[in-house]
Amino acid sequence: MKIIASILMIGLFLSACNSDTDKKTAAKENNVKTVLKPFSDSTKMDTFKVSLSGSKPKEMLLTFHIISFDGKEIYQKVLKATDLLDNYKETVDLSKEKSQRNFMADEFNFFLEDENFLEPAVTAEETPDQYTADKAFYEELKRSNLNGFKYRISKETKVYIAWSILEKKVKIYYKCC
Template identity: 55%
Template structure:
């Protein structure tokens, strides 16, 4: 009788742990699909645009980080999708990312940090800044200097950062600085 009870408790414990893992996995997938959303002035100095980042995919090799900006008028003005594993590549030598679970944790952390305050540049270009070798479009840089519109920076790897801003002249989001390729 003791053995039967012990077996039943072990089975129930195992079943509960498997169900718990599935529930946690489902919770993470839902959270990733919802992503993170933030409202900030970007294409207008006063009206707020919607910044959203979502992690799509279940298997690590299939995960895609999708970043979009929707203007205050409802028009999508920026969309960038990149492999979540690209974030890992340049950190492998400095971080312990050997296990897939560690890699997924790292990507989850990157998702949370995507909209840190330091990534919102207000304004994109200050009056005292001058373009340098990492400035792909000097005319846009000067336009931003005059307009005072805000910028946003994000990275897709340890060594590659993009700085983007709204161009009134072009009526679209453009890169105004690209660093550390």
């Protein structure tokens, strides 16, 4: 009976130690978000991944990746917290480090929201305007009917990206307000 009680005590001790490790791992993983959506193919799922690294705003980075359904990284964008914060300091009170960290946490949390996934990237009724980065690519997107994604790089600028079947890469098709 003492042996069974000892084994149970050791098991409880080990599980308590492991749960602390699991909590630390989960806390680190909270700075990474992943969403699966069709992007480079209309039926196969690509992985959209965003991470926030750094503990102080001066060293924080918001890193965005798209990994295709076949495991290849097809897009990466790194946004420095200092650049994002500079773009918003006139309209948002970012004078304190805590408010800067909170702002970056909000940017991280909203990055992969459903509203940023554009299905399709360009509809047949849409026409290019002065903010269209590449009119030929815009027309390609109308024909391919592939999805797009948008993210903001400042309070006044959003970048719209999509997969080019012809060039086999992610390209910007619209950049605007």
